[in-house]
Amino acid sequence: MQAIRWHPPAYDIRVETVPIPEIQDPDDAIVKVKLAALCGSDLHIYRGHGGVDKVHTCGHEFIGEVVSLGSNYGANVQGRPKLYSSLKVGDKVVSPFTVNCGECHVCRLGYTGRCPSGALFGSPALDGGQAQYVRVPKAGGTLFNLSNPDTWPTTLSEQEKQKGLTAIADSSLLMLADILPTGVFAATQALNHPKLQPMLTGRPWPLCFSPEVNPEAQNEPGLTLEDRVLTVAVIGLGPVGICATVSLLDELVTRKLPFRVVAIDLLEKRREKMKAVYDAIDKSGKGNGEFAVLATDEAKDLVNKWTGGIGCTAVLEVVGHPSALTSAYDLVRAFGVVVSVGVHGAPVVPYTGRQLYNKNVSFDFGRCPARAMFPPAFELLVKRQDVFGKVGDPASLVDRVVSFKEAPESYRAFDKGEVGKVIFNPWE
Ligand SMILES: [Zn+2]
């Protein structure tokens, strides 16, 4: 079969003929890949920053069809994740970017991105999905079966769910592998953080955690409406940053929260994309809160103006570079929240203990538990086909679908920021 392979030390992508993967463990599935995407986090290894020296098949975002299952699958299987008893050859599946067993303590808690038996597709530990076929370990705990929507929970009606699955293009469903769950994860962490509780409940800290206490009995002045406005910045407007912004706006509107959002990127091209996406979203997905797209310094000025110099309630950092963490710190208020989903490889974070102490700032770092975030991501995908549905539009996250032959050039152009998200069709 054909596969896109990375060679050390850096910037060396080759399309090679390699053996079709086989079942190695009874929990494995082999998936015939229909589409596989190129992602910003592929660039860490591409550039030689991953500390990797092993040739391997790239890619952690893929959608395809099950062509072979290990011996642990069958209708009679009990006490294991549903897919061990229901997944069949021929089923259409999308995979989160990491393997997760779905049955250990960590997975049961929903922290699937850090399953102790997990592995990242497209790494030296596990060949990736930019190939005609891919082996999926622990597939019954990892995959989502798009042919059998009863295998995951949803708040959508049966009809909406089915309509979503039949009407949505594979290039759009592929966003469920990484970028959309990661965007939703960033927004979810920020908007459910304890530091936001005074604004969300209208009761000051720590009464916000004690609904049984009447704040008026405490002789507190009470929060004003202005006190409760959430000011949120999103730093980094690549595909994940845009997904995070769309998810954030949707959640703010759905929960009827008053807000101001500023989306930030150094590159004008990315800011233009964000503006086109915002314009494409209908009112039900963005509401009436203030929204601006700016470069960093202008964004800092605007946040100062909005908040009288106090700063952002929350900052979503979706870049993965120390300079973005510095900007996040500058933008966030005291008792604020920084949620970082950017992939960080730098040896130190750019803060002193004194800076952290002086702002009472909370940080959430790290990888999205993509499998756990799949159900809300799927719902947002169904709802927001106005931005996630198309390829090559000014408001699309996916710029183009290309053949494997174009892989080396696509990596080069993507690395230079000359193209947006690219999807490979391994059969063209
Ligand atoms: Zn990715």
Ligand SMILES: [Zn+2]
């Ligand atoms: Zn697990």
